Ligand SMILES: Nc1ncnc2c1ncn2[C@@H]1O[C@H](COP(=O)(O)OP(=O)(O)OP(=O)(O)O)[C@@H](O)[C@H]1O
């Protein structure tokens with residue numbers, strides 16, 4: 101990065117943050133937007149989780165059960181019983197507190213009794229159940245597979261070998277994309293249940309008693325068979341980490357597109373991140389408008405009569421815009437989190453699964469939008485043109501990226517930085533920090549866009 | 564003296580709104596010697612700013628070549644531009660930065676740092692007489708103060724060659740005087756070479772070692788003011804107002820010409836009853852006394868006499884057929 105670029109970026113940032121009007125704009129835009137999102141999508145009248153009372157839930161229990169040491173076991177029935185249980189600590193059981201792993205998958209731990217949280221209806225037929233979700237009658241359908249119990253049970257082989265776990269037991273939570281939050285709650289409860297089946301949680305009820313008898317036995321055998329440290333540590337937690345994900349794979353599916361819009365833990369978080377990405381586009385264009393303003397003020401020309409290259413000038417603009425967009429995005433996310441905390445009644449941060457992962461998305465996302473801004477200014481001459489062309493480009497990208505509720509076929513949506521931004525943020529919202537690909541694609545898009553902008557800018561006969 | 568700036572065969576065509584071509588520069592050759600003040604004189608729209616834009620590398624010419632201090636502006640733009648300071652016709656500064664911050668920013672871009680930068684900034688503020696207002700934002704400055712800051716920015720890094728594009732437009736006579744003086748000081752104190760454009764004949768005449776006259780994109784004449792006058796074959800012009808026009812007629816005018824033994828051309832300046840006589844002569848002052856004697860002999864009383872020596876204005880008129888200011 102040439103020194104001139106840093107000088108120009110520093111000057112831009114100084115001007116932006118020292119000027120009262122533009123500072124107000126910088127602050128007001130993200131704050132106002134997050135307030136609007138909160139008002140529209142946040143559940144202000146309900147008091148937090150209580151607002152989720154009586155989620156209409158269907159359960160198809162196909163579990164054929166299994167037998168362990170002569171005792172019949174049906175975990176599916178146990179799940180059904182759990183979902184209709186009256187005891188509030190049904191999920192957040194005593195065993196969970198003792199083990200750091202035990203609550204890893206349970207994102208929501210309602211203070212409510214399960215029978216208040218869900219209004220459960222047993223469904224016999226999977227297809228009929230899906231129809232009920234599609235028609236909106238049910239928020240979600242839990243499909244317990246026939247081999248659920250079998251797969252959750254440790255298979256003790258000949259001698260001391262323990263074949264555990266097998267292929268994951270797979271419970272499907274089929275939910276309506278428009279009821280993301282409720283679907284998420286259901287998933288969390290099911291995941292929590294499956295986990296605790298293996299964590300030796302005593303509070304889960306009679307149906308699980310058989311397991312509790314079995315589990316320590318299995319554990320002892322395993323301990324005897326292995327001096328593997330990882331396994332020993334796992335045993336200390338009552339199999340909890342083996343359980344998380346590996347054993348009970350609760351996967352969600354839905355009638356709407358099930359990959360572009362991964363469910364986040366909060367509706368607010370979901371709407372917020374899509375808005376944040378979309379907003380970043382405008383923020384960046386506002387930032388790069390500086391090029392047009394400098395051209396009009398003659399300072400661009402003046403800078404170019406010094407030994408500053410056009411590339412350095414544009415790089416400076418990119419850098420300043422990048423920092424500004426990042427600042428505004430962060431501000432938006434913090435404000436949204438604070439509003440959400442107010443609603444929830446406790447302080448927490450959305451998307452805070454991992455701070456490095458958050459920045460791994462935000463940094464390249466701001467770079468990509470800044471790069472896009474650079475291409476725009478390389479094209480246009482006047483401020484008004486940026487407004488019009490910029491809006492068009494943004495809408496196109498939003499359409500490609502699926503921000504308008506319909507999706508574009510895969511390879512096309514990949515073109516849109518909105519897609520990568522939203523997808524990455526959605527992962528973070530769901531606690532998934534595997535956003536490397538998103539970061540990579542966004543960085544590349546940013547660099548390529550900047551390259552194109554630079555090429556256009558340098559080709560101009562007249563600056 | 565060595566040539567510092569050399570431009571050869573510059574052509575530039577713009578497109579008008581209706582798409583028709585407009586030749587803003589046509590085969591312009593320009594050579595500026597180290598240490599001189601070169602005045603580029605031309606009316607509005609003559610192509611002065613276009614020329615400045617091209618020789619500062621902001622705009623590519625359609626054809627032609629520019630070499631500054633031995634560096635080709637096209638092939639080695641950074642070295643060429645490193646020698647330059649540009650004071651653009653339109654203000655080019657950050658209104659939201661103070662005078663000092665503006666100077667610092669551009670100073671840093673030109674590679675100045677630390678105490679040297681601060682010292683140059685101080686000197687420049689002193690030079691453009693803004694030291695007492697240096698912490699104020701440029702947006703609070705008067706037009707003249709902004710112009711001075713605009714000039715200061717172009718001079719801060721002590722370039723070898725400075726382009727000043729009509730720096731006095733829109734300032735009061737006092738500020739204008741100050742600007743003109745500062746141009747002269749640039750050369751005197753720092754040995755800078757200056758290319759100064761103006762549409763004002765007096766400025767070109769006062770400042771320039773050499774003047775180039777540009778009109779409709781063509782450099783039509785070049786030289787010292789004296790050279791140009793000679794080149795145009797201009798004569799002194801005497802304007803004589805009579806107390807009364809009573810006896811003035813064509814025959815009398817011819818008689819006067821004869822009395823001056825053909826050294827001058829005598830005409831009536833306007834309708835004869837106005838009582839004004841115009842005399843053109845190559846040595847106006849020398850014929851003044853015989854002329855007044857002859858008028859007295861004819862019984863005509865002189866109210867006033869104005870002697871106008873030829874200037875760039877008249878040269879321009881002569882060469883282009885139209886006035887500099889229209
Ligand atoms: N960007 C442009 N596009 C089209 N025509 C232009 C452009 N810039 C200048 N011109 C035209 O080129 C001609 C020369 O303009 P230029 O600005 O070089 O004149 P100038 O000598 O600097 O005039 P002034 O004394 O008014 O500043 C004018 O006719 C002008 O209208």
Ligand SMILES: [Mg+2]
Nearest residue numbers: 611612613652
């Ligand atoms: Mg001009």
